Amino acid sequence: MQYRRPDALSKKDAPCWHPVEMMPLDELRKLQDEKLVEQMAYLKGRSEFYQKKFADAGVTFDEIRTVEDLQKLPFTYKTEIRESLHAKPPFGLHLAADRKDVFQMQASSGTTGSPSYVALTEDDAEMWHEMDARCFFAAGIRPGDMSLHAFAMAKGFVGGLPISQSMQYMGVVDIPIGADGGADRLLRAAADLRPRVLAGAPNFTMFLAEKAPEILGVEAKTLGVEVVLVGGEPGGGIPAIREKIEKLWGAKCCEMLGGTDMGVAYWGECHHQQGMHMVAPDYIITELLDPETEKVIPFTDGAEGELVYTAIGRQANPLVRFRSGDHVEVLGTTCACGRTGPKVRCIGRTDDMLIIRGANVFPSAIQSVITGMVPETNGVMRVYADFEGHTSQGALKVLVERGPARSPADDAELKKSIETHLRNSLAFKADVRIVDADTFEKPGAVKVALTLRQLPENLR
Template sequence: MNAPPQAPFHPNEARPWPELQALQLQLLHGQLRYLAQRSTFYQRKLAAAGIAPEAIRSLADLRRIPFTTKQELRESLQAEPLLGLHRAADPADIVQVQASSGTTGSPAYVGLTAADREHWAEMTARGLYACGIRRGDTVLHAFSMSKGFVGGIPIWQGITRIGAVDLPIGADGGVDRLLIAARDARPRCIVGTPNFLLYLATVAPDLVGRRATELGVQRLVVGGEPGGGIPAIRQGLQEHWGALCCEVMGGTDLGCVYWAEAEDQRGMYFVAPEFILAELVDPGTGDPVEWKEGATGELVYTSLQRQASPVLRFRSGDHVVVTAMGGPGGRTTPAIRCFGRTDDMLIVRGVNLFPSAVQDIVSAMKPLVGGVVRVLADFEGHTTQDNLKLLVERAPGADASTDAQVAAQVEARVRNALAVKADVRMVRHGFFDAPGAQKVALTLRKAPEFDR
């Protein structure tokens, strides 16, 4: 007989939706007054739109305010380093600075006051608790602990807020050290990126003489890149570790974790309703989309209690499907799965395509292939009239004699599932670097040097 679902970490996660909306409106009014007084960026933006903060009388009125885009924040950061024109707190009050991965240039930096830091830790704790981390658990930290990434120190802060024990080896500590720690400490939980945790499991027998299923792990908490919501990768993680896999999602501009999966495995629930207001919009038109199961759209966020680096109607670029409205333990907030990002989307002969969808297809074709794929987008911008170019690793032990036959099967599967023609080139197993501290990039803009 299954145990009843446990209550969430904080009562607000299960508060009746009308009460939450009333609280959000109250907090929104306070945040708008704060921005009008403290943020040069939003003073200018609201004035240009001809909108006074007091004109926003309901949550629906928020739609009158123009979106904030990533490009605007980049320009803000360049105009006034380090934290940009949208910094709204006195520099003397900022106690922590975090950085994005910076894969397209300089990292984006965000500041935290003491209150902001507390709110980040609270949101992260709620998310990790939803995923199953409990007081007294030992948690092996396999996200990168370096470069100011939000998966490092902020995850540690969330783990310790729960009362669990963080073992902060980090992906930067190396595969050997992580697996030795897993063997010695037998952590109940591991946190990390999905592809890296899957790689750790595959090399465990060679490095510590034990299968990952023998290391005592019961819960995997994954995030930071596509994979946690891809069925084939999720299944591989759970089989290799013998542990339940739960996914989390956040973003450097808003917080470390504010979406997290619970025991029902239906999707990631929103755990931060009094810290962040989340909207769902049509990615093409920007029109609002109603929160209901099955709805799809792009997530837009507004800070509700942020001091140092607040954002207002920030377009995240995350494209999601709503998988539930409320869930176990009395949860009242929506649950989602993220199926792609605006930055990653390609248009191949008129068809919108996310690289994560390609990864989903190829991962499900194991053991015919190794499961590792890269999209070669060697063209300007995001649009091409050529076929979709894919580089697919062979299955372990396979040789080039079967390449043509396997490539044809991958091309057929992609064509049937995504309605695009693909040109597949098979490469040796292990051709691409093993996952590590850096996020796995599914798209290559330049062809690699191929083996001769």
């Protein structure tokens, strides 16, 4: 496989990376139906995992002829994938390609349990790069650009090597330092090389910008970055956080969304910044699931639900009706950019959601409120879930860093103000504790965990 797609540089002035992104929906549905039939035939002959799963459900592969037919099938859950990996290491019972054809492996970050180890054939790896390139291109990144890599490069995380490979695939020169290299080295590379693009987790890109005056003696917005591409954790779609990133870097901030079991990124935000488009409908069929009824609902403006994915054209680890755990709101179904994929904003993950006196609360939504209260707050918070599971009848404890210029003598007033904002915005009762600015560890190579199950030593 070539590092760079042969025609990459010729795409610089194209309206999108691949025409399928702008394909009329009726034509796209025909394409998906055709590829779905081919994928079912492939699984019928090669997947021990789905042969058993379909038989147990009383459904045959030949019954699945259209996207609508997918609703006859059971869901695939993350726990099943972990059990499959344990039953037949290293790539599980759901490996549907010959081991000799496995070209590469990747791993999830493992933030919700043991990492998932994902096998890729050479064609699968190229598919991953193609999906990423569409996301990058939508954000305004172009062949010939230079990008400073600020996602973690260690631990096999897909934000590392695969992002670097995908940048090369689309003709971008990636500076592969990674968050693991530290703020000092990243910022000095930015000053030396003046990359047009910065790619990293939203909280870490903010942290980098805030450290620039200390490390370089100049503000981050003087370093020439024009596009900040973020993903891997909530934040890029939160208006207050996005605005802060853009102000600090003097650049446009766009986010992307994906997941290791299906790829790196396949939802990408265009320059209109009105939500992330599904840019890979020829590789992934996406259903929107009502969280209450677990029934499929249409992608219409304002709809909310969990994303469910079925791979098409995938060889090594193809999944069917995979419950992603990502809850999204549909922000639109048309866009001035011409892309026909629906636009979504990720509200949070099933694993993160807390139920407080019957109200569904995502920590990322709390973060949005707290960030919107800067400079009274420092924009930094943690939920302290001092109860078993995800449900509580008590007030939710929220730890919030006060703004650096505020006096601790005014904490009672700030506490009341935050609790009122949270109640009015998110309809739950909070018990807020104000803590010093910079109490919590600054963002680094790992994702920021917004929920704590134990208090840090300095707060006990």
